[in-house]
Amino acid sequence: MSDDGSSATGRPWADLPRELADHMRPHLDEVADEMMQEIQTRVREYDRPGNGTYSATLRQAVERVLHYFVDRVADPDEEPANVTDFFRSMGRGEAGEGRSLDAMQTAMRVGGMIAWRRITEGADALQVQPRTLGAVGEALMLFQDELAHAAAEGFSQAKAEVAGEMQRRRKRLLDLLFADPPAGAEAIADLAAAAHWPLPRTVAAVALGRQVRDDRGTAFPPDVLADLTRRTPSLIIPDPDGPGRAKLVDRALAGTPAVVGPTVPVMEAGRSFQWARKTLCLVQRGVIEAGGVVRSVEHMSTLILFQDEGLTTALADLRLAPLSHLRPSQQDRLAETLLAWLQSGRNANEVAMRLHVHPQTVRYRLRQLEELFGDQLLDPDLRFDLEIVLRARALLAAGPGEHLIPPARAVAGESGEVVSFRRT
The missing domain is CATH 1.10.490 (Globin-like)
Structure with a gap:
């Protein structure tokens, strides 16, 4: 009425x-x-x-x-x-x-x-x-x-x-694409058809850095699969390398901590999401600098370094053992100098320029490193190992309490007294 x-x-x-x-x-x-x-x-x-x-x-x-x-x-x-x-x-x-x-x-x-x-x-x-x-x-x-x-x-x-049923289908499709082991192509194609989502040739997964209100999904392009209720709020972007797609994604994710995984065939969406999530973890730890939308492909070497941190730590225990008895400030100076030396083709003058110190200071530190590491610095394979662990150490330097220097060992002082140098 x-x-x-x-x-x-x-x-x-x-x-x-x-x-x-x-x-x-x-x-x-x-x-x-x-x-x-x-x-x-x-x-x-x-x-x-x-x-x-x-x-x-x-x-x-x-x-x-x-x-x-x-x-x-x-x-x-x-x-x-x-x-x-x-x-x-x-x-x-x-x-x-x-x-x-x-x-x-x-x-x-x-x-x-x-x-x-x-x-x-x-x-x-x-x-x-x-x-x-x-x-x-x-x-x-x-x-x-x-x-x-x-x-x-x-x-x-x-x-x-x-609309509600279509959204539920799309969330199930996203779960299916992220499944481990991967779901079958036929099952994905059937659910994609039911969800009115044309199967693209390639996709990129996105891991969001915090819980986002579900209605935030309205800001995403209609062809983006989104589930903001997951433990790690997630998206799947079809054809991410197409014309204008990168800018579109950046606009849609503006103001939201987000990592875009590598572009992969649609059946490998789960792999893209795994790398996006690993990258996000490193962003949250301060290993990778946050700033706008982060893309995993721009940090692949860092991801490789931190793919198995236990293995990297074990290698650091082995290769950086000569530094373990030094005070933390000495460890930092010598590790920084050694990494710069390895990265600059073992040129002392370039190291000085990189570190903004006098060349004579660099030469003094290098003599210390030669005494500590000896013939290891002459072996290309060992130098490669050292650069790996020193790069990882440098990336972790901003993280509180995270280091890749083996625990200090008890050593004898000049008077014969046992002294333990511990990091502060």
């Missing part, structure tokens, strides 16, 4: 003479024919000559509306549940077919126009008073409003259900 209180007072239905229903009833089939013809002429979507089922449904709707209207005139207390439920169902059907409500609303206006035309013609013949005719017109408009509201309600409910 309308919001103006008509339902509470019974107006305008209560103002209608009951005998009007008796005058209307014999003409209902004729009015239905005229409505059908006018609707199919004016609304192209309803003109389906070869579809008997559709025409029958339209005829049923028209007849239900007419009969209910007349019954309501005869009995103002007639409940509208049956006809409104019918229109609610029609609204759901339109949503299910992927159509808007435009055609239905136009058809309802056309039907109302025909009904009013026939009513006014009959009113002249019956010499109906203007006040009564006005009440009939008001009742007709209110009735149309009830039906339009019911159709819109059913349409909205169906759209919400479809």
Whole structure:
């Protein structure tokens, strides 16, 4: 009913003479024919000559509306549940077919126009008073409003259900693509079709750095699979290397700590996500600098270094043992100098420039390193090992308490007393 209180007072239905229903009833089939013809002429979507089922449904709707209207005139207390439920169902059907409500609303206006035309013609013949005719017109408009509201309600409910189901399918698809071991190609293709997600040639997974509200997903492009409810909120971006895709991804992820994994074939999405998540962990530890959207492919050497930290630590225990008895400040200076020396082709002057110290200072430190490491610095394989562990140590330097220098060993001091140098 309308919001103006008509339902509470019974107006305008209560103002209608009951005998009007008796005058209307014999003409209902004729009015239905005229409505059908006018609707199919004016609304192209309803003109389906070869579809008997559709025409029958339209005829049923028209007849239900007419009969209910007349019954309501005869009995103002007639409940509208049956006809409104019918229109609610029609609204759901339109949503299910992927159509808007435009055609239905136009058809309802056309039907109302025909009904009013026939009513006014009959009113002249019956010499109906203007006040009564006005009440009939008001009742007709209110009735149309009830039906339009019911159709819109059913349409909205169906759209919400479809959207919710589609989102659930897409989340299941994302889980399937990240599965370990990988799911079969046929299972992925079937679920992708059900989720209306065209299978791309390549994808990149994204790991987000914190829990994000689920409605944040509306900012992502429609072809991006998103599940922000996972322990690590995650996305799958199709064809990430396509024209303009990188900028689009950066805009969508602006303000959100995010790591984009490497581009891989769609069946290897899980591998991309594993690397994105590992990269994210290193970002959170401060090993990889955070700044905007981080891409795993720009940090592959770091990822390799930290792929098995136990193995890297074991190598550091072995190769950096000569530094373990030194004070932490000495360890830091000599480790920094040795790494710069290895990276600069063992050129002392370049090391000095890199570290912003005097060349003589560098040469002094290098003599210390030669005394500590001896012939190890002459072996290319050992120099390679040293660079690996020193790079890892440098990357960890910003992390509190994280170092790659073996624990200090107890050593004898000048007086013969056992002294233990521990890191602070």
